Amino acid sequence: MNAFELSLPDTLADAARKAGPNSAFKAAGIDLIDRLKERIDDPETVVDLLRLRDELGGIQATANGAVRLGALTTLQELADATALDAPGFGALREACGEAATPQVRARATLGGNLLQKNRCWYYRSNAFSCAHDGSGDRCLAWHGENKFHALFGTVDCVRVHPSNAAPALVALGAEVEIRGADADSSRRIPIRALYPQSPAARAPEHVLADEEILVAVHLPASAAAGRSAYRESREKLSFDWATTAAAAHLVVEGGKIARASVCLGAVAPNPWPLDDVAERITGQTPSRELFADAARRAFRRAQPLRHNAYKVEVGQAILVDALAAAAGLED
Amino acid sequence: MRDRDLREGGSRPSGFSRRSFLKGASVAAVGTGLATEALADAAPTDGLIREDGVTTVPKGALEITLRVNGEDVAVTVEPRTTLLDALRDRAGLTGTKKVCDRGACGACTLLLDGKPANSCLTLAWDAVGREITTIEGLADGENLHPVQQAFVECDALQCGFCTPGMVMSSVACLQKHATPTPEQIRHELSGNICRCGTYGRVFEAVANAAKNGGGR
Numbered sequence: 400m401n402a403f404e405l406s407l408p409d410t411l412a413d414a415a416r417k418a419g420p421n422s423a424f425k426a427a428g429i430d431l432i433d434r435l436k437e438r439i440d441d442p443e444t445v446v447d448l449l450r451l452r453d454e455l456g457g458i459q460a461t462a463n464g465a466v467r468l469g470a471l472t473t474l475q476e477l478a479d480a481t482a483l484d485a486p487g488f489g490a491l492r493e494a495c496g497e498a499a500t501p502q503v504r505a506r507a508t509l510g511g512n513l514l515q516k517n518r519c520w521y522y523r524s525n526a527f528s529c530a531h532d533g534s535g536d537r538c539l540a541w542h543g544e545n546k547f548h549a550l551f552g553t554v555d556c557v558r559v560h561p562s563n564a565a566p567a568l569v570a571l572g573a574e575v576e577i578r579g580a581d582a583d584s585s586r587r588i589p590i591r592a593l594y595p596q597s598p599a600a601r602a603p604e605h606v607l608a609d610e611e612i613l614v615a616v617h618l619p620a621s622a623a624a625g626r627s628a629y630r631e632s633r634e635k636l637s638f639d640w641a642t643t644a645a646a647a648h649l650v651v652e653g654g655k656i657a658r659a660s661v662c663l664g665a666v667a668p669n670p671w672p673l674d675d676v677a678e679r680i681t682g683q684t685p686s687r688e689l690f691a692d693a694a695r696r697a698f699r700r701a702q703p704l705r706h707n708a709y710k711v712e713v714g715q716a717i718l719v720d721a722l723a724a725a726a727g728l729e730d
Numbered sequence: 731m732r733d734r735d736l737r738e739g740g741s742r743p744s745g746f747s748r749r750s751f752l753k754g755a756s757v758a759a760v761g762t763g764l765a766t767e768a769l770a771d772a773a774p775t776d777g778l779i780r781e782d783g784v785t786t787v788p789k790g791a792l793e794i795t796l797r798v799n800g801e802d803v804a805v806t807v808e809p810r811t812t813l814l815d816a817l818r819d820r821a822g823l824t825g826t827k828k829v830c831d832r833g834a835c836g837a838c839t840l841l842l843d844g845k846p847a848n849s850c851l852t853l854a855w856d857a858v859g860r861e862i863t864t865i866e867g868l869a870d871g872e873n874l875h876p877v878q879q880a881f882v883e884c885d886a887l888q889c890g891f892c893t894p895g896m897v898m899s900s901v902a903c904l905q906k907h908a909t910p911t912p913e914q915i916r917h918e919l920s921g922n923i924c925r926c927g928t929y930g931r932v933f934e935a936v937a938n939a940a941k942n943g944g945g946r
């Protein structure tokens with residue numbers, strides 16, 4: 400790890416002002432320190448956000464039922480949050496409770512989880528060149544070792560987005576609050592728009608500018624309704640990164656699906672929303688057969704690589720499980 | 731602005747005085763983290779750079795005080811120094827082990843404000859003002875902590891290299907669940923890898939420790 404200076408800003412405004420092209424924000428630092436050790440990143444200045452709990456911390460439920468999750472909320476706090484007790488929020492609690500290890504969950508922040516970089520072994524090792532970080536001109540994973548890589552939505556790089564929280568938040572229709580260098584530059588965007596529209600090799604993994612800070616995630620009141628679930632597959636049961644993941648949010652009324660929202664994780668460079676699946680099952684009576692059919696159609700468009708075709712089968716099963724759990728069909 | 735002496739190598743032994751640091755640490759203990767106002771008192775004479783609402787720790791080494799096992803320990807660290815390296819290489823507390831150095835094995839597990847943490851992915855500066863509990867801090871004199879005692883009685887180790895981390899995660903597990911189910915034990919220990927494969931005995935030790943008040 401190269402040396403860096405550590406900036407401890409008093410406020411969010413100071414943090415945004417201090418940031419620039421040669422700096423990196425740090426929350427808990429779990430992803431950042433890993434990249435610094437591998438010398439994939441080499442910032443002159445690390446700007447600390449962890450001490451800005453007043454502005455970036457806390458979970459607040461508002462009177463109308465919406466919930467604000469501060470960017471510094473830890474994955475464990477989200478998994479245990481009583482403000483997220485409603486079955487509608489289940490996918491987020493499950494996604495965070497299953498992520499990583501107890502040690503990581505106790506410190507990893509929501510903001511850092513959404514903005515972490517991908518886990519492609521070519522990108523993560525500076526022994527290899529990589530089109531994504533600009534050290535090479537070709538994606539080595541495309542024709543190389545690509546067991547954990549993408550099925551959908553790739554341009555010229557087959558990385559997958561590793562976050563557990565992201566697909567759950569997409570399914571729940573969350574919005575992200577972002578603050579730029581000055582307070583009036585604050586904006587709120589749907590979480591889908593946090594990730595690049597065309598995730599090409601050279602596209603950054605999220606759309607935030609150097610000085611922009613993810614302040615909070617907002618869950619709409621509508622997310623509390625119905626039930627949502629998150630399911631993932633992984634190679635190692637104790638803990639591991641997901642090989643496929645699915646989050647589903649369903650509102651069932653009078654025995655029919657009145658509202659649906661579905662998103663896959665770990666299969667594309669971005670969280671991979673399945674709006675067509677949601678549309679197809681809306682108005683239908685929930686059943687495993689319905690969900691299996693929808694999953695089959697969704698994975699028809701998959702473009703497996705040499706070593707990841709297993710994700711097509713496994714991903715369908717995980718999607719069916721998530722939908723069944725969200726419909727209350729389990730057990 | 732920047733104190734050149736401190737940039738590389740940081741030969742000045744105590745750039746950041748213990749006294750002013752303790753002030754910061756005690757504020758932090760009550761509040762929400764290291765209070766930057768307290769740091770402001772220390773700069774610039776103490777080697778920190780203070781400007782426009784930002785306190786900057788320059789690249790070199792400075793002395794900070796960590797609260798380890800109930801005692802203040804002065805360590806000289808750079809911004810990039812991990813808590814693991816600060817404890818092992820600077821404070822001489824080598825009970826906490828380094829294996830993967832990437833958050834994936836749990837050998838470096840300790841408790842930060844009572845919660846399990848991978849010290850290899852934690853900056854030493856991020857531990858300022860927080861209670862650090864390492865394997866060295868568990869026993870009460872000659873009396874082992876119930877979890878340690880249970881590990882001995884169950885022979886829950888082979889080479890022993892993962893053991894300090896396993897014990898710390900076990901303590902964290904019992905603080906969360908006083909009488910854990912087998913599933914809870916597995917879940918709470920899932921961040922610790924034992925290359926000798928002693929898991930069965932470890933799970934048994936945690937269950938036994940629970941019976942003997944390990945969650946104290």
Ligand SMILES: Cc1cc2nc3c(=O)[nH]c(=O)nc-3n(C[C@H](O)[C@H](O)[C@H](O)COP(=O)(O)OP(=O)(O)OC[C@H]3O[C@@H](n4cnc5c(N)ncnc54)[C@H](O)[C@@H]3O)c2cc1C
Nearest residue numbers: 426427428429430431499507508510511512514563613833
């Ligand atoms: C062994 C292991 C297993 C793991 N398994 C999983 C898993 O199964 N699922 C999963 O989802 N994750 C997993 N992770 C990843 C882990 O969850 C992330 O590294 C963690 O969430 C990052 O959070 P952080 O607070 O440490 O972020 P940091 O490392 O501090 O930051 C991450 C990135 O986000 C930026 N950043 C952080 N916060 C902000 C903000 N508020 N505004 C602007 N920029 C910001 C930083 O500049 C940095 O680039 C695993 C990690 C380890 C070590």
Ligand code: FES
Nearest residue numbers: 829830831836850
């Ligand atoms: S040494 Fe820290 S987790 Fe392996």
Ligand code: FES
Nearest residue numbers: 888890924925926
């Ligand atoms: S006892 Fe050898 S690694 Fe666990």
